[in-house]
Amino acid sequence: MMEPAVPEHEYLRAQKKFPSVWCAGCGIGIVLGAIIRAVRALSLSKDEVAMISGIGCTGRMPVYVDFNTMHTTHGRALPFATGLKLARPDMKVMVVMGDGDALAIGGNHFIHAARRNIELTAIVVNNSIYGMTGGQLSPTTPFGAKATTAPYGQIEQAFDIAKIAEAAGASFVARSTTYHAIELDRLIARGIEKKGFSVIEVLSNCPLFYGRLNEMGDAVEMLKWFRDNTTAAPGKVASGKIVRGVLVDRDLTGYVESYRKLTAASKKRGGA
Amino acid sequence: MGNSPTTARRPKKARLMQGNLAIAEGALAAGLGFFASYPITPANEIAIFLSRALPKRGAIFIQMEDEIASLAAVIGASVGGLKAATATSGPGFSLMQEHIGYAAAVEIPCVIIDVQRAGPSTGRPGSPAQGDVMQARWGTHGDHPIIVLCPGSVQEAYELTIHAFNLSEQYRTPVILLADEVLARMWERVELPLAQVEVLGRLHPEVPPEWYFPYDDALGDVPPLVPFGQGYRYHLTGLFHDKSGFPTERLDEIDTWQQRLFGKIEGKVEQIARIEEEEMEDAEIAIIAYGSTARSARHAMKLAREENRAVGLLRLVTLWPFHDKAIERVASSVKRIIVAEMNRGQILLEVERVAKGRADVVGVNRADGAMVTPAQIMAALEVEG
Amino acid sequence: MKRKRWEVRLAGQGGQGLGLAGIILAEAAVRDGKNAVMTHSYGAQQRGGPSRADVVISNERIDYPQVLDADVLVIFCEAAFDRYHHRLASDGFLVVDSSQARRSLVEGARSIPLPFADIAQQVTGSIISANMVALGFVAELTKLVSRRALVGALRKHSPKDSLQANQTALERGIQIAKSIKSGENWGH
Numbered sequence: 001m002m003e004p005a006v007p008e009h010e011y012l013r014a015q016k017k018f019p020s021v022w023c024a025g026c027g028i029g030i031v032l033g034a035i036i037r038a039v040r041a042l043s044l045s046k047d048e049v050a051m052i053s054g055i056g057c058t059g060r061m062p063v064y065v066d067f068n069t070m071h072t073t074h075g076r077a078l079p080f081a082t083g084l085k086l087a088r089p090d091m092k093v094m095v096v097m098g099d100g101d102a103l104a105i106g107g108n109h110f111i112h113a114a115r116r117n118i119e120l121t122a123i124v125v126n127n128s129i130y131g132m133t134g135g136q137l138s139p140t141t142p143f144g145a146k147a148t149t150a151p152y153g154q155i156e157q158a159f160d161i162a163k164i165a166e167a168a169g170a171s172f173v174a175r176s177t178t179y180h181a182i183e184l185d186r187l188i189a190r191g192i193e194k195k196g197f198s199v200i201e202v203l204s205n206c207p208l209f210y211g212r213l214n215e216m217g218d219a220v221e222m223l224k225w226f227r228d229n230t231t232a233a234p235g236k237v238a239s240g241k242i243v244r245g246v247l248v249d250r251d252l253t254g255y256v257e258s259y260r261k262l263t264a265a266s267k268k269r270g271g272a
Numbered sequence: 273m274g275n276s277p278t279t280a281r282r283p284k285k286a287r288l289m290q291g292n293l294a295i296a297e298g299a300l301a302a303g304l305g306f307f308a309s310y311p312i313t314p315a316n317e318i319a320i321f322l323s324r325a326l327p328k329r330g331a332i333f334i335q336m337e338d339e340i341a342s343l344a345a346v347i348g349a350s351v352g353g354l355k356a357a358t359a360t361s362g363p364g365f366s367l368m369q370e371h372i373g374y375a376a377a378v379e380i381p382c383v384i385i386d387v388q389r390a391g392p393s394t395g396r397p398g399s400p401a402q403g404d405v406m407q408a409r410w411g412t413h414g415d416h417p418i419i420v421l422c423p424g425s426v427q428e429a430y431e432l433t434i435h436a437f438n439l440s441e442q443y444r445t446p447v448i449l450l451a452d453e454v455l456a457r458m459w460e461r462v463e464l465p466l467a468q469v470e471v472l473g474r475l476h477p478e479v480p481p482e483w484y485f486p487y488d489d490a491l492g493d494v495p496p497l498v499p500f501g502q503g504y505r506y507h508l509t510g511l512f513h514d515k516s517g518f519p520t521e522r523l524d525e526i527d528t529w530q531q532r533l534f535g536k537i538e539g540k541v542e543q544i545a546r547i548e549e550e551e552m553e554d555a556e557i558a559i560i561a562y563g564s565t566a567r568s569a570r571h572a573m574k575l576a577r578e579e580n581r582a583v584g585l586l587r588l589v590t591l592w593p594f595h596d597k598a599i600e601r602v603a604s605s606v607k608r609i610i611v612a613e614m615n616r617g618q619i620l621l622e623v624e625r626v627a628k629g630r631a632d633v634v635g636v637n638r639a640d641g642a643m644v645t646p647a648q649i650m651a652a653l654e655v656e657g
Numbered sequence: 658m659k660r661k662r663w664e665v666r667l668a669g670q671g672g673q674g675l676g677l678a679g680i681i682l683a684e685a686a687v688r689d690g691k692n693a694v695m696t697h698s699y700g701a702q703q704r705g706g707p708s709r710a711d712v713v714i715s716n717e718r719i720d721y722p723q724v725l726d727a728d729v730l731v732i733f734c735e736a737a738f739d740r741y742h743h744r745l746a747s748d749g750f751l752v753v754d755s756s757q758a759r760r761s762l763v764e765g766a767r768s769i770p771l772p773f774a775d776i777a778q779q780v781t782g783s784i785i786s787a788n789m790v791a792l793g794f795v796a797e798l799t800k801l802v803s804r805r806a807l808v809g810a811l812r813k814h815s816p817k818d819s820l821q822a823n824q825t826a827l828e829r830g831i832q833i834a835k836s837i838k839s840g841e842n843w844g845h
Contacts, residue, residue: 013507016518047503052348063507063518068500070351071509071519073370076344079336083345086332087306087352088501112337259332266327288684288693313701397701458722459680459695461687564722571720646721 011036025219027178027204038188050093052081057131058098075106078113099126099140114168117196118255127206135209146213161201171196173248177203177226196254291456292317294426298433305354306332308345313397314453315387318359339364343371353499359385373412381440385449387456390641399641400453402614417537420448420592422562426460438472454564488515493536546589555584561612562588572649603627612636664724665712669733672704674788679710684810685802686714694722786826793830
């Protein structure tokens with residue numbers, strides 16, 4: 001078989017589904033590319049990978065990729081994925097969500113998936129805004145930032161996705177940005193390989209809404225902002241920069257593993 | 273999970289069993305592989321029992337963070353190939369509505385057990401009602417087909433639970449078992465196992481992956497759903513979709529999908545819907561009832577027959593799809609129809625719609641959390657129509 | 658049993674084990690080859706709220722599952738007396754735990770006040786088995802179920818750690834009914 005000119009294309013439902021729904025300058029495509037490169041780097045077969053999404057711009061990601069894919073309801077991708085993973089523990093189940101999907105309507109499922117530490121890889125594409133519905137404020141819109149439903153500036157504090165995931169019990173938490181695509185590949189691959197619940201937060205660019213409403217310029221300017229305002233060296237936290245890289249990596253028993261043990265023990269005990 | 277267990281586990285034996293346990297036992301007999309739920313009265317015994325029974329069979333029990341998540345997990349597990357169910361009551365059933373629509377539109381087999389309690393809102397948690405009849409039919413947004421079954425005894429709760437799983441696989445659709453508090457929490461003599469209860473497994477396509485589409489009407493009214501991870505990679509979405517499962521805005525593709533989606537259930541009412549008629553041959557008055565209210569109705573019918581009054585009973589076992597033809601027959605043969613139910617007249621509306629004035633239709637209703645009594649129905653017999 | 662349908666209502670508060678007593682009575686009837694239905698109505702609180710167990714026993718199919726006119730009404734607290742005394746059949750038995758409820762008189766009814774809780778305390782060291790004293794008493798009084806079936810049903814449904822006490826209490830209830838019946842002619 002001929003190696004495709006662009007290796008990522010091998011994993012895309014390329015003939016049918018393109019052009020994508022995403023706007024020019026959107027960061028979600030970069031995340032999709034990174035996910036595919038991570039799957040490829042791990043030599044996973046398409047059959048053993050499932051991608052589950054909720055609703056929103058990121059929710060449209062699974063349709064483009066040649067895995068077992070499921071576009072579910074707003075905020076509920078994680079519980080759908082929980083059922084699938086328990087039914088098919090042999091599969092690698094990835095869940096892709098936007099910040100509103102994962103942390104507002106799906107916030108309860110997010111913390112409980114982390115608490116359960118179920119063996120899923122959650123990728124949260126965080127562009128700090130609702131894109132598909134027209135630029136409304138999200139739970140990660142920074143204090144003071146503008147959104148179409150925060151015309152005078154956001155007066156609520158933003159969630160720190162990584163801190164929530166850590167506090168709730170996830171095995172693995174990492175953060176990167178759409179500027180740092182190669183770093184993102186590696187973090188996603190580590191997340192997939194990690195036992196337990198892994199969360200990869202990706203700061204992403206929505207120039208159409210977040211960028212425009214907050215005068216951040218076009219997509220390139222936004223990517224430069226990620227370059228200049230983040231750091232992979234934790235020592236620089238004091239500089240006020242956002243930290244990238246692996247934030248939590250701990251060995252905790254995952255839910256599927258615990259359930260497997262429980263099943264074995266209950267069978268041994270027998271009875272009705 | 274292996275093959276579905278047969279029901280012939282021990283010789284037929286009379287025993288006392290609670291309705292909720294009969295539902296749980298029925299689910300096990302049907303080959304339940306996955307159960308997810310959230311605590312709620314009066315359905316709790318089902319989950320408590322299954323949390324013990326399922327792990328021993330290598331099957332899965334999980335208590336989710338709410339009812340929305342419970343049905344989501346059930347649908348996910350079904351996509352993974354397991355027979356899956358959840359159980360709840362009114363408030364939780366309300367929360368499940370979006371995912372009932374998802375399962376109907378995406379055509380994922382699953383069973384939702386709703387033990388009805390008095391509502392709306394928190395209502396009377398430990399008291400019976402039949403107020404979710406219309407919610408079971410129309411609770412989710414948008415038009416969709418649905419199958420709803422309504423057991424009238426503990427024995428039947430067992431049998432209908434198995435039947436619910438069979439229908440969900442056969443028609444690739446969510447099936448709702450609409451029990452009520454009286455039936456679910458009462459203990460009654462049952463004879464288990466039931467004779468020869470058939471257990472249907474999931475349909476599998478005869479075509480290879482490259483020819484397979486999850487919504488292909490060339491594969492029949494009910495195209496088989498291949499579980500994820502078996503080489504048949506495809507896409508599922510709650511958006512309107514074409515035969516391959518990809519979203520579509522094309523009206524011709526949407527029309528093809530909807531014709532098949534509604535046709536597979538609404539076009540087969542005679543095959544799907546079950547009713548039970550008693551003393552109807554010479555009846556001048558018919559009582560129509562379902563669930564535990566049908567027991568009050570039969571009690572009243574027997575008393576009336578003792579007084580030599582021509583009263584018959586029609587019990588709805590399947591509520592949805594609604595058996596129009598059976599009601600039409602009754603409306604043409606009797607003078608009066610009494611519809612008894614623990615709500616303000618939900619099936620009454622359907623009976624009136626079908627009867628079209630051919631018989632007087634009278635409701636015996638209460639929604640206060642108490643059973644309709646035989647005396648209430650007897651009183652309705654007295655009223656001259 | 659000549660009658661079509663026998664109705665027993667046990668009424669008191671949550672925590673008195675009336676639901677368990679109802680299950681055991683119904684189970685015993687099934688063991689005797691009869692039909693039986695037990696419905697249990699109780700409040701949200703696991704302990705202390707109103708509790709009512711209805712047992713219907715028949716040789717025929719049982720339709721309406723709740724008590725219409727109780728053939729036996731067992732009262733375990735004053736509030737239950739107030740709530741249900743009017744539901745007693747005209748020839749019914751009113752059985753009142755006189756250690757937990759003061760009133761025990763309904764006009765025309767055969768009323769039997771007995772201190773079930775005190776008796777349970779005496780024979781088992783705890784009032785918790787008062788339900789079983791009452792159950793044994795009612796079973797022997799009415800002969801609704803056989804002693805053998807009743808004991809079998811108790812063994813099946815009683816929590817293991819209280820089985821011994823429950824058996825003792827049940828036997829005591831049976832004895833009391835026997836002694837009362839030998840003194841007064843209430844046979845059916």
